[in-house]
Amino acid sequence: MSAKPKIRELLDESACEHNKSKKVACNAPTPGATTGGCAFEGAQISLFPYADAAHLVHGPMTCLGSSWETRATATSWQGRDFTQMGFTTDVSLNDVVFSGEKKLTDSIDYIMEHYAPEAIFVYSTCVTALIGDDLDLICKQAAEKYDVPMIPVHAPGFVGSKNLGSRLGGEAALRHLIGSKEPETTTPFDINLIGEYNVTGDMWQYSHLLDELGIRILSTLSGDGRVADIRTAHRAKLNVIVCAKSLISLTRKMQEQYDIPSISLSFYGKRDTSNGLLAIAEALGDAELIERTKKLIAREEAKLEEKLAPYKKVFAGKKAVLNTGGNKSWSIASALQDLGIEVVATAVKKATEADRVKAREYLGEEGVLMMNPGAEQAKLIDEKGAHLLLAGGRSLYTAIKKRIAFADVNQEKKKSYGGYNGLLNLAEDLKNALENPVFKLVSRRAPWEK
Incomplete structure (x- = not known):
């Protein structure tokens, strides 16, 4: 697995303000730190809201069971909702000795034949990372066989914290999905929502306001997201980081590769929601949009104050x-x-x-x-x-x-x-x-x- 230099790079994020003057890890692993959530769990948090993709955990049953249903990530996907389903290869002692690669291949075949998802995310775990199962090769072969994205996610729990796992999940999306498909149409006001997981429907509280302003959510990573949409994320005009600062590495690399600027904001509370809407409009740089946004903010704040x-x-x-x-x-x-x-x-x-x-x-x-x-x-x-x-x-x-x-x-x-x-x-x-x-x-x- 070639994740070691990548992990070192992610721990030393140049886009973090506090790392610009010195080489310091943002969140270096410390003994006992993973009790607050390991890297595997962080990767799942970043990617699991894609309801049209199957999420296959290559590891023991406990890895999936311990991280199951930790977040109520709502979705409007009308097809089979894979966030309500768990898939695991259930690696055993026999697989540790003789390799679990065949079991992984068989599991991918089973999922494709019985469920036909839009993509499969394959997560490594501590056990399968240590025994050296080649996720990259197996995913590549399966993608060629089924003509469906197969995304290896190298985030075994022992590499670090939940925060680092979220970054590794973002890296997997950037490497295997983003930029792999062109959108049918584009607008001057296309944005990506990064780090918005739509927990209990938080995103739906403001997405209709963006729509009213004429701002289109081209893709999300990953709340109420679709695999087809995140593949077109490279055509957005702006990346909006909502809450998850762990994905700042992703937005920096998208700026370097696709020249997409980014802003970070919050949609909690009256002030931050208003400031966030206005910040998006100002970043898109359209005078009429900014004026429309100010009027919408004044209207919504007046309604809110009356109710509060x-x-x-x-x-x-x-x-x-x-x-x-x-x-x-x-x-x-x-x-x-x-x-x-x-x-x-x-x-x-x-x-x-x-x-x-x-x-x-x-x-x-x-x-x-x-x-x-x-x-x-x-x-x-x-x-x-x-x-x-x-x-x-x-x-x-x-x-x-x-x-x-x-x-x-x-x-x-x-x-x-x-x-x-x-x-x-x-x-x-x-x-x-x-x-x-x-x-x-x-x-x-x-x-x-x-």
């Missing part, structure tokens, strides 16, 4: 601690501030240097940037007098212990919080959490404590 008025009365004086990852460390903080909630602390352990700078900008000098949120959040809830904890499911018990309201804003969430309408969903969920009688009951002191 009763919620802001409930949130007056409320404080929140935010424990999530990546750019959500500041984007959800922005959304909370739009609701009138003071964010007293946010977790930046999994954030990039640029994300940390932005988090500081949003929280100000008084806000706390938690480097070890698991240990710090309980203490900060007491010190800051927080009323809300927004985090992933594992932090629920901290909220119960501290007797404050809790809301799940990580990938396990059940509602969309993106765009203008998503902010209303967030407001409703936070209001319900704050007014939930359960939290009032558990916050009472026990009779023997009075």
Whole structure:
């Protein structure tokens, strides 16, 4: 496998601001780091939302089982939805000794004969990477046999973090899909959404606004995406990185190869949604488009403020601690501030240097940037007098212990919080959490404590 120099390159990303002055890895693997998600899981996160492609895990059954259904990536694909299906070669001890290549070939044949997907992504895992199964050759032979893209994804878990795996997934798409097909038509306002996975339908909260403005989403990587669309991504006029800074390597290489500029933004909260729409219009450089965008923003903000008025009365004086990852460390903080909630602390352990700078900008000098949120959040809830904890499911018990309201804003969430309408969903969920009688009951002191 020729992934070693590629991994070193991806860890030293020149497009990252903090890497321009020195050669430093963005996220060098550290012992125990993969317990937060390995590279294999990160690659699946980047590519699994392609519902028209089969995703075949070449490894033991546990690799697929442990990463199954971690994200509710919604799709509008009308055919067979492969995000609801799992395929694995179920490598055993016998395959480790005698090679699992025949089993992989047979598995690809079975999928093509029974399901006929638009493409097959084949993921290596720790076991199959160590025994040296040649994914590239097998995928090449299968692609020639069936005239369907077969994409080897070299992201075994041991190479590093989930963040690195997302980059490796992007590399696989760039090498084997992007630029392999021409679009039927093009427009001056074609964009690619990179790192938008449409978790709980977040993308659908703003895609209709882009459509109204005349901005066409040519392809996505990979929320509600289609294999045929990502193959034409090289004809877009702009790459828009939504949330996933791990894919900045992909956008840099697309700029070098296809001269496509890129911008990074968020669609969480009123301010960031408005700023994001305007940033896209300005990057496309059309005066009429910019004017249309400003009018649309004014209209949507006026409608939103009217609906938010009763919620802001409930949130007056409320404080929140935010424990999530990546750019959500500041984007959800922005959304909370739009609701009138003071964010007293946010977790930046999994954030990039640029994300940390932005988090500081949003929280100000008084806000706390938690480097070890698991240990710090309980203490900060007491010190800051927080009323809300927004985090992933594992932090629920901290909220119960501290007797404050809790809301799940990580990938396990059940509602969309993106765009203008998503902010209303967030407001409703936070209001319900704050007014939930359960939290009032558990916050009472026990009779023997009075």
